[in-house]
Amino acid sequence: MRYHAASRDLGMRIATWNVNSVRARLERVVAWLGRQRPDVVCLQETKVEDALFPTEAFTELGYRCLSYGQKTYNGVAILSLAEPREVVRGFPGEAVEPGKRLLAARLAGVRVVNVYVPNGGEVGLPAYHAKLAWLEALRQWLAATADPAEELALCGDFNVAPEDRDVWDPELWRDRILFSQPEKQALARLIAWGLVDTLRLHHQESGIFTWWDYRAGAFHRGWGLRIDHVFATAPLAARCTEVVVDRNERKGDKPSDHAPVIATFA
DNA sequence: ATGGCTACTCCTAGTAGA
Numbered sequence: 176m177r178y179h180a181a182s183r184d185l186g187m188r189i190a191t192w193n194v195n196s197v198r199a200r201l202e203r204v205v206a207w208l209g210r211q212r213p214d215v216v217c218l219q220e221t222k223v224e225d226a227l228f229p230t231e232a233f234t235e236l237g238y239r240c241l242s243y244g245q246k247t248y249n250g251v252a253i254l255s256l257a258e259p260r261e262v263v264r265g266f267p268g269e270a271v272e273p274g275k276r277l278l279a280a281r282l283a284g285v286r287v288v289n290v291y292v293p294n295g296g297e298v299g300l301p302a303y304h305a306k307l308a309w310l311e312a313l314r315q316w317l318a319a320t321a322d323p324a325e326e327l328a329l330c331g332d333f334n335v336a337p338e339d340r341d342v343w344d345p346e347l348w349r350d351r352i353l354f355s356q357p358e359k360q361a362l363a364r365l366i367a368w369g370l371v372d373t374l375r376l377h378h379q380e381s382g383i384f385t386w387w388d389y390r391a392g393a394f395h396r397g398w399g400l401r402i403d404h405v406f407a408t409a410p411l412a413a414r415c416t417e418v419v420v421d422r423n424e425r426k427g428d429k430p431s432d433h434a435p436v437i438a439t440f441a
Numbered sequence: 442a443t444g445g446c447t448a449c450t451c452c453t454a455g456t457a458g459a
Contacts, residue, residue, distance in 0.1 A: 195458080196448055220458085222449070247449050248457075294459055334459065347442085353459060386459070389446035398442080402459080432447080432459080 187283060188213040191330040191403055192424075192435035193291070193386070197221040197252065200431055201229055207424060208236050213437055214256050215282050217289035219332045221250035228252065241278055249274035251291050251331070257283040268312035272305045277313070285411060285440075286321065290331035298355050306334070310361035314368055323369025326411040332386075332403050332433065335362045337372065340381035341401035353400060371412035373405045373438050378418070385420055386433045394425050405438040414440040 190213040194200040197218060208216070221228065221244045228242040233254050243264040244250030253259065259280035266277045272293050279288040290313065295306035321327055335358045339345035348354040366372065374383065384399025393399065407415060417439045425434045 199448060220448095294457080296457090296459090332459095351459095388442070388444085388459070391442055391445050393442075393446095400459080429447090 187215065187285060187440045188437055189215045189217070189285075189287065189328050189330060189405060189440070190435050190437045191217040191219070191289070191332070191405055193219040193332040193403060193431060193433035195220050195431040195433065196223075197250075198223055198227075198229060199429070201232055203424070203429065203431075205232050205236065207421075207435070208233070208238070208254070211421070211435075211437065212236075212256075215285075215287055216254040217278075217287065217330045218252040218254070219250075219289070219291035221252050222247055223250055241280060243275050243278040245275045249276055249291055251276060251278040251289050253278055253280055253282075253287065253289055255280070255282045261286070263288075266312070266316045268309045268316065271308040271312060276309075284326065286325060286327040288317075288321075288327065288329045288331075290329065290333070292332060292334045294334050295352050295358070297352050298350065303352065307357055307361050310335075310358075310365060314361075314365045317365070317368055323408050324410065325408060327408045328411060328438070329365075329370060329406040330404065330436075330438075333362060334402050335359060336400045336402050337362060337404075341383070343382070343384065343398045343400065348400070353402060366406060369408055370406040371409060371415075373407050373412055373415045374401075374418040374420075374436065376412065376415055376418070383420060384434075385436055387425060389432050403433055403436050405436055407438070407440075411440060416441050
């Protein structure tokens with residue numbers, strides 16, 4: 176328990192953000208870090224090989240950088256004010272989907288697992304079945320390498336909206352990619368290992384979204400989905416005092432199509 | 442919202458995202 180004392184005493188804010196290219200988004204991410212200064216930031220869709228990751232822009236702000244990326248597609252990174260320990264790059268799920276999609280580290284006593292779950296394309300396609308297999312592989316890997324009794328955050332872009340209240344038009348989206356029953360069940364099985372949806376600890380209403388299509392003015396029409404999540408084990412969730420979606424980051428010049436989610440732990 | 446953006450690539454067209 177003393178091992179976790181630092182994070183408990185100081186508190187911790189953990190953010191997750193699918194930036195849709197860290198280099199295309201660099202100015203916005205740097206400005207946002209300057210304003211928000213979360214302790215930990217999990218990035219997805221960095222779309223850059225590790226050697227080309229813009230580390231200096233973040234170290235200037237005091238962040239350590241971990242990158243697990245590849246050219247063009249996928250890629251995850253963790254920015255942290257604390258020194259990362261026990262870094263894990265990738266997991267056996269890459270056997271069913273070879274993209275760079277999982278990066279984990281222990282940060283100030285909290286184990287943080289950053290994931291970019293495969294999109295799946297369309298229901299029924301091979302990519303869809305790979306997505307379901309990937310989620311099952313993630314569940315098995317968590318069960319084998321972690322303990323629900325430890326402080327662990329599983330965050331990222333899950334490409335699954337858990338419930339009707341997480342979708343702007345659930346009847347339109349019913350049984351479609353991101354909202355099909357098998358995807359929701361795969362996510363539910365993962366959560367059943369021992370996780371809490373931290374946003375729902377504090378907010379019950381419908382209409383809280385983290386992604387809006389670039390096309391057709393979807394953001395301004397409120398056509399969004401909640402597919403980015405901060406899940407926490409019970410001991411960490413017990414310290415969660417607030418979770419917010421920073422919708423401002425979906426506005427303005429050259430936004431990502433996802434907004435950041437920020438969870439605060441006392 | 443049957444794709445009406447955006448970002449990427451040995452780049453000016455095709456692919457993927459969600």
